[in-house]
Amino acid sequence: MTEPEAIPPVEIVVPVDMDGRRADRVVAGTLEISRAAARLAVDSGQVVAEGRPVAATDKLAAGTRLVVRRPAEPAGLVPLDAPLAVRYESPAVLAVDKPPGLVVHPGAGHRNDTLANVIVFHFPELAALGEEYRWGLVHRLDRDTSGLLLVARSAAAHAALQAQLKQRRIERVYLALVNTVIDPVAGAIEAPIGRDPEHPTRMTLRQGGRFAKTHYRRLAAWEDLSLLEVRLETGRTHQIRVHMSSIGAAVVGDKTYGLRRSTTGNPGRVWLHAARLTFADPELPGSRNPVTVHSPLPADLAASLRELGDPAHGTLPPDVGGVPAL
Numbered sequence: 001m002t003e004p005e006a007i008p009p010v011e012i013v014v015p016v017d018m019d020g021r022r023a024d025r026v027v028a029g030t031l032e033i034s035r036a037a038a039r040l041a042v043d044s045g046q047v048v049a050e051g052r053p054v055a056a057t058d059k060l061a062a063g064t065r066l067v068v069r070r071p072a073e074p075a076g077l078v079p080l081d082a083p084l085a086v087r088y089e090s091p092a093v094l095a096v097d098k099p100p101g102l103v104v105h106p107g108a109g110h111r112n113d114t115l116a117n118v119i120v121f122h123f124p125e126l127a128a129l130g131e132e133y134r135w136g137l138v139h140r141l142d143r144d145t146s147g148l149l150l151v152a153r154s155a156a157a158h159a160a161l162q163a164q165l166k167q168r169r170i171e172r173v174y175l176a177l178v179n180t181v182i183d184p185v186a187g188a189i190e191a192p193i194g195r196d197p198e199h200p201t202r203m204t205l206r207q208g209g210r211f212a213k214t215h216y217r218r219l220a221a222w223e224d225l226s227l228l229e230v231r232l233e234t235g236r237t238h239q240i241r242v243h244m245s246s247i248g249a250a251v252v253g254d255k256t257y258g259l260r261r262s263t264t265g266n267p268g269r270v271w272l273h274a275a276r277l278t279f280a281d282p283e284l285p286g287s288r289n290p291v292t293v294h295s296p297l298p299a300d301l302a303a304s305l306r307e308l309g310d311p312a313h314g315t316l317p318p319d320v321g322g323v324p325a326l
Helices: 023-031 035-043 115-122 124-129 131-136 155-166 239-246 299-308
Strands: 010-013 047-049 065-068 085-089 093-098 146-152 171-178 186-190 193-195 203-205 213-221 226-232 272-279 291-294
Touching: 010 023, 023 035, 023 047, 023 065, 085 291, 093 115, 093 272, 115 124, 115 131, 124 131, 131 146, 131 155, 146 155, 171 239, 171 299, 186 239, 193 239, 203 239, 213 239, 226 239
Parallel strands: 146 272
Antiparallel strands: 010 065, 047 065, 085 093, 093 146, 171 226, 171 272, 186 213, 193 203, 213 226, 272 291
16 A cells, blocks of 8 residues: 655745734644644644644734644545546647536535545546646635536646636636615626635635735526626635625525525525636647637526526527526
């Protein structure tokens, strides 16, 4: 049996939005691991600031540099035999359709049951990219969000697509059902997003957070619901859910940021779907760029729209069970 390989120490800097937070919460939030795993690392002396181990209750100032030794994980990634919907494929990149309920890549509590495991089953060569390149995954979706994700097939393609993300050249368009009638029918939300000081797994609007901007357009509306096309200008954690909640338009089914629980139109999970991606394929000549890929609306979301009946304003996509007309 292959022994787990030691994971090199990770250096992190306490961000502005975590100024004054407990050490265990800083480690959990910045490394996106569970509080229990972070507490274990701190209590075992594996989190060091300026040459000395920190205590879980130490309050850390923004800018403090920490060296964290994370527990070793089993070598390699176990392939998972499960269906994978590939919406676009070239020698450099894949666009895959993530079903709801599936975590994107390994982390606390999820090692062998993620989308990354499924991808390396269907494309074994991607296992060689390893954790450094997230097995090719260029960006992420929340567990209960469905839709399109880009997967690079080489380190060079990963770097090229990451550069497009940073330059905001990849267009990401979502469909979202929200708990209000949006009026005016189009707008943008620009507000910084950072970690919630009291709940490190949640995000919130806060001074000192990272710049974030979300564009939205109403496609259809019922008595107290709106179907929106949402376009991300930035890609912060939980961005759509936090921004929409901040204007009183929480995403239906969102138990974390929902302003009120809604049964109308609720599919039993967050009503959010990554429906369209437009990007430049690193393998294609400029004359053939950009590439646009669509994802069909999943059955559960399509069924919830059908149950709502005809909208009072606007129109539904022509086939709510097929490719949305975005």
